[in-house]
Structures are given as C-alpha cells and as structure tokens.
Amino acid sequence: MPYEVQGVVARGKGEAVTLETVVVPDPGPGEAVVNVQACGVCHTDLHYREGGINDDFPFLLGHEAAGVVEAVGPGVTEVEPGDYVILNWRAVCGQCRACLRGRPWYCFNTHNATQKMTLADGTALSPALGIGAFLEKTLVAAGQCTKVNPAAKPAVAGLLGCGVMAGLGAAINTGGVTRGDTVAVIGCGGVGNAAIAGAHLAGARTIVAVDVDDRKLEWARGFGATHTVNSRETDPVEAVRELTGGFGADVVIEAVGRPETYKQAFYARDLAGTVVLVGVPTPEMQLELPLLDVFGRGGALKSSWYGDCLPSRDFPMLIDLYLQGRLDLDGFVSETIGLDQVEEAFGKMHRGEVLRSVVVL
Ligand SMILES: NC(=O)c1ccc[n+]([C@@H]2O[C@H](COP(=O)([O-])OP(=O)(O)OC[C@H]3O[C@@H](n4cnc5c(N)ncnc54)[C@H](O)[C@@H]3O)[C@@H](O)[C@H]2O)c1
Ligand SMILES: [Zn+2]
Numbered sequence: 001m002p003y004e005v006q007g008v009v010a011r012g013k014g015e016a017v018t019l020e021t022v023v024v025p026d027p028g029p030g031e032a033v034v035n036v037q038a039c040g041v042c043h044t045d046l047h048y049r050e051g052g053i054n055d056d057f058p059f060l061l062g063h064e065a066a067g068v069v070e071a072v073g074p075g076v077t078e079v080e081p082g083d084y085v086i087l088n089w090r091a092v093c094g095q096c097r098a099c100l101r102g103r104p105w106y107c108f109n110t111h112n113a114t115q116k117m118t119l120a121d122g123t124a125l126s127p128a129l130g131i132g133a134f135l136e137k138t139l140v141a142a143g144q145c146t147k148v149n150p151a152a153k154p155a156v157a158g159l160l161g162c163g164v165m166a167g168l169g170a171a172i173n174t175g176g177v178t179r180g181d182t183v184a185v186i187g188c189g190g191v192g193n194a195a196i197a198g199a200h201l202a203g204a205r206t207i208v209a210v211d212v213d214d215r216k217l218e219w220a221r222g223f224g225a226t227h228t229v230n231s232r233e234t235d236p237v238e239a240v241r242e243l244t245g246g247f248g249a250d251v252v253i254e255a256v257g258r259p260e261t262y263k264q265a266f267y268a269r270d271l272a273g274t275v276v277l278v279g280v281p282t283p284e285m286q287l288e289l290p291l292l293d294v295f296g297r298g299g300a301l302k303s304s305w306y307g308d309c310l311p312s313r314d315f316p317m318l319i320d321l322y323l324q325g326r327l328d329l330d331g332f333v334s335e336t337i338g339l340d341q342v343e344e345a346f347g348k349m350h351r352g353e354v355l356r357s358v359v360v361l
C-alpha cells in the first residue's frame with residue numbers, strides 16, 4: 001500500500017514552498033522507504049527553489065537527513081527495516097569507470113529510486129538530489145542509506161548527509177589538508193564552518209575564516225578558526241597572506257560559489273597550493289583569470305562534490321568521532337523546526353541568522 005504523507009514542495013521558480021500531501025510508493029527492487037526523523041535546511045534547497053539547479057518543478061525539497069528504514073524492496077541486502085541510517089545523495093554503482101578504477105567517490109552513475117513520488121493528483125515530483133526528505137517517509141535507492149551508530153541523534157547525524165560532509169570532505173578529502181598546513185576558508189555558513197572543523201581535525205596549524213558577516217566569523221572560531229577576516233572591511237587576499245608569513249595558504253576552500261570569491265581563493269593561496277571550490281555557482285556565472293597566473297602559480301584547482309566522500313567509509317567514522325567528542329556536530333544545529341517552517345528557515349539562512357535549521361519529525 002502506498003503511503004500518503006506530508007512533504008515540502010517547491011511548485012515554481014521563486015514561489016514560497018508549500019506543505020503538500022505526497023504519495024510514496026512501496027519500495028520496489030533495490031529501493032527502501034525511510035521514516036525521516038530529521039532533515040537540515042541546506043542552501044542547495046534554496047538553489048532548487050530559485051530555479052538555480054534546473055527547471056524540473058515541482059521539487060520535493062530536503063536532502064540532509066537521518067531516519068529509520070521502514071521497508072525494503074526485493075533484492076535489498078544493504079539494509080533492513082529498523083536500521084538507523086543517514087541518507088546520502090551518491091549511492092555508488094560499483095561498475096562505472098571511476099568505480100572500477102578504485103575511485104568510487106567519483107562514481108559517474110550514482111543511483112536513486114526508480115519509482116516516482118507524486119502529488120495526490122499524480123504529478124511526479126523531482127526529489128532534491130534524488131532524496132526529498134522534508135517528508136515523513138521518503139523513497140530512495142537502498143544504497144542511499146548508510147548505517148551509523150544510533151547513539152547520535154537524528155538532528156545531528158542528518159547533517160552529514162550533505163552540507164557538513166561537503167565541508168569536512170572539501171578540507172580532508174579534496175583539499176588533503178594535513179598536520180601543519182595553513183588553510184583559509186571563504187564563506188563560513190554550514191559548509192564553510194564544516195571545512196574549518198575538518199581542517200582543525202586534520203591538524204592544520206593556521207585556519208583563517210573569511211566571511212562578510214561577523215556572526216559567522218564568531219561561530220568559525222568555535223569550530224577551530226585561528227584567525228577571522230571580515231572581507232567587507234579588509235582585503236581577504238592581503239589578510240591571508242599576512243597571516244601566512246606573506247605567502248598565502250596551502251589550501252584555500254571557497255564555500256560561497258561566486259566568481260569574486262573564487263578569485264580571492266585563487267590569489268590567497270601559496271604557490272603550488274590548492275584551491276577547492278565547494279560553493280555551487282549558478283549557470284550564468286563566468287570566471288576570468290589571467291591564464292599566465294593559472295600556469296605560473298602552479299598547484300591544483302579542484303572542485304568538491306559532496307566532499308569527495310564515500311558514505312560507507314566516512315559517515316560511520318565521523319559519527320564515531322562525534323560520539324567520542326572529537327568533532328563538534330551539535331554546533332551546526334542553530335535551531336530545530338517543524339515541516340511547516342522551511343520557508344521561514346530560508347529567510348533566516350538568507351539573512352545569515354543560522355548555520356543550520358533542522359526539521360525534526
Ligand atoms: N559541493 C557540494 O557538494 C555542496 C554541498 C552542499 C552545499 N553546497 C554549496 O555550498 C555553498 C554554501 O552552502 P551553505 O549551506 O553553507 O550556505 P550559507 O548560506 O549558510 O553560507 C554561505 C556563507 O557565505 C557568506 N558569504 C556570502 N557572500 C560572501 C562573500 N562575498 N564573501 C565571503 N563570504 C560570503 C555568507 O555570509 C554565509 O556565511 C552553497 O553554494 C551551497 O549550494 C555545496
Ligand atoms: Zn560508479
């Protein structure tokens with residue numbers, strides 16, 4: 001019997017989201033239905049709502065979630081009903097050219113559920129990042145469920161499902177930050193602050209947080225920033241150089257997703273350093289850089305999808321570090337809200353009042 005549950009839907013570009021009845025089919029082969037317990041509000045949900053990702057409205061929003069598996073379809077062996085899981089938006093296939101080369105975090109053929117969730121009138125919904133978890137129960141590919149220690153509460157665990165994992169991984173996996181490195185992070189929302197937490201965890205010696213909002217910079221100190229720069233008042237490139245012996249940082253992480261902040265990241269890095277772009281740009285954005293500088297400064301310009309994470313490897317490990325008190329995930333939860341407060345939470349995110357609003361069901 002299909003389930004009828006309440007979920008948050010974006011019907012059109014820029015329109016306020018609404019709470020709608022959503023029909024969730026029973027899980028088919030390779031699929032699972034999950035009772036969502038918590039789901040964070042990520043900037044990417046707002047990008048979807050603004051039409052910045054694509055035009056496949058109506059979207060079923062929410063993708064940063066944890067919950068308990070309710071039912072699985074035929075052939076599912078990874079998880080069973082009752083398992084406590086974090087949902088991931090990159091269930092690797094194991095067979096594409098990236099997976100076969102032993103680099104599954106680049107998998108080019110990640111899985112989502114095959115069946116569609118719909119509105120009551122049968123209109124098919126596009127789930128954000130193939131998840132759609134501002135919803136009491138959601139349908140995903142079984143591989144999108146990663147089992148973790150149930151001692152971590154859902155509001156915290158769910159954050160690893162997107163933004164916090166993206167930031168931690170941008171530093172640790174993509175940027176390869178290691179003991180003794182100097183690091184700068186531009187944009188200290190949920191993602192950027194997670195990059196700071198990741199750099200701290202990895203043993204970076206200097207961590208410079210850059211933002212235009214002093215509240216974000218204060219939070220950044222709590223996650224391990226050794227210095228903060230408000231780039232409305234101070235040239236961030238100059239400041240990062242000054243704080244790193246005049247050279248620039250070994251790794252600069254851009255967590256805004258704009259050409260001007262990317263340029264700052266590019267020039268705030270030391271020769272042969274690494275830039276990691278984890279912020280998501282919109283389709284009309286263009287970047288212009290002197291090609292000679294791209295060549296002459298050497299190093300690596302990388303992008304980070306989901307922090308180049310491998311959910312099965314990284315989620316249980318990070319939850320263990322959290323439970324041991326070595327990774328502050330609680331600090332990212334600014335407030336918990338109901339399903340009917342997502343639109344309000346977008347406003348708070350836009351005004352910079354929160355790191356993460358988390359819907360708790
Ligand atoms: N690559 C991925 O896998 C991935 C995953 C999740 C989110 N993201 C993206 O990461 C970005 C950040 O997400 P978030 O949830 O942290 O958003 P957020 O809105 O919470 O944070 C953005 C931060 O950037 C700051 N900012 C804005 N303009 C700035 C400027 N000119 N200079 C310095 N700081 C500036 C804001 O004050 C804010 O603190 C978004 O683009 C989001 O879509 C990427
Ligand atoms: Zn693959």
Ligand SMILES: [Zn+2]
Nearest residue numbers: 042044162163
């Ligand atoms: Zn996200």
